[in-house]
Amino acid sequence: MMRGPARAVHAACAADKRCSSLAGALDALGEIKALDPVAGPVGRAVRGLPLGPVRDVLRGRWLGHPLHPVLVQMPIGSWTSAAVLDAVPGAQRGANLLVAVGTVAAVPAVFAGWVDWADQYPHQQRTGLVHAVSNALAVGLYAGSWTARARGRQCLGRALGFAGLTAASVGGLIGGHLAYRQSAGPNKAEPVPHLLKPGWYALGRPEEYPEGQGVREVLGDEVPVLVVREAGGEVRVLAERCSHLSGPLSQGEIAEGCVTCPWHGSVFRLSDGWNVRGPATAPQPSFETRLREDGVLEVRLPEAG
Ligand code: FES
Numbered sequence: 001m002m003r004g005p006a007r008a009v010h011a012a013c014a015a016d017k018r019c020s021s022l023a024g025a026l027d028a029l030g031e032i033k034a035l036d037p038v039a040g041p042v043g044r045a046v047r048g049l050p051l052g053p054v055r056d057v058l059r060g061r062w063l064g065h066p067l068h069p070v071l072v073q074m075p076i077g078s079w080t081s082a083a084v085l086d087a088v089p090g091a092q093r094g095a096n097l098l099v100a101v102g103t104v105a106a107v108p109a110v111f112a113g114w115v116d117w118a119d120q121y122p123h124q125q126r127t128g129l130v131h132a133v134s135n136a137l138a139v140g141l142y143a144g145s146w147t148a149r150a151r152g153r154q155c156l157g158r159a160l161g162f163a164g165l166t167a168a169s170v171g172g173l174i175g176g177h178l179a180y181r182q183s184a185g186p187n188k189a190e191p192v193p194h195l196l197k198p199g200w201y202a203l204g205r206p207e208e209y210p211e212g213q214g215v216r217e218v219l220g221d222e223v224p225v226l227v228v229r230e231a232g233g234e235v236r237v238l239a240e241r242c243s244h245l246s247g248p249l250s251q252g253e254i255a256e257g258c259v260t261c262p263w264h265g266s267v268f269r270l271s272d273g274w275n276v277r278g279p280a281t282a283p284q285p286s287f288e289t290r291l292r293e294d295g296v297l298e299v300r301l302p303e304a305g
Helices: 004-029 033-048 053-059 073-086 092-117 122-150 154-181
Strands: 214-219 223-229 235-239 253-255 258-260 267-269 275-277 288-291 297-300
Touching: 004 122, 004 154, 033 092, 033 122, 053 092, 073 092, 073 154, 092 122, 092 154, 122 154, 235 288
Parallel strands: none
Antiparallel strands: 214 223, 223 235, 253 258, 258 267, 267 275, 288 297
């Protein structure tokens, strides 16, 4: 028979197993290959939309991180507040207004989400599709709630609102899993400064690098960099893994002072790593260079360590 601390540990283990089951169920969404026949054509359709510069606005390039998580604050906040007011006698008008505000505010959030989703890995897209279905259900239920309230059917409007909030909460749970567990939105180049010790690292001699072509080198044990010798002799060095989804920039096209990622077409300026075009919302870490007395090129990342 278990006593004291042993029983407490056992209870903690059992609780942790339950948590793992939930995470496992969410992980399993990314393995539903039956969604691929939907994801493929929808992804191509979204990527083919003639959005022009609006696409990068929706991606959040101007903001420095994805716009979608910012835009969802408005519908979630409005709908949650409406649910609170629905439970307060005499607060119907406020609840009705918040349901309408949340439903309208969901529209740009949906667009931004689809634009992000279209460039993701297959397992992320599968999870993202389930996330989108939950949220589409939420928007539909809230649109019904708004209509019912406008027709004076307050009880039905409340019931649809609570059902919509449930669907939105499930969608939010899946969206959190997609963002944090499956790493759909973060800057993939962020760890680079933390993987390097401060100081200078030796590469080759500048003349060893072919002009106008990207060359992959590795600093320390695990930080790949892109080295490009430009026509004027200047050598540019950027982190090699794309900040979007870790695409290999050394296999990208070099032209007009920029490198284009071969995976989804993000464009980075060689001189400072700035992300000129998305889907990357963050720049590439850019290395300082100097020549040693023996003609060997050295690089360092000022923010390393
Ligand atoms: S990995 Fe997507 S643009 Fe580079």
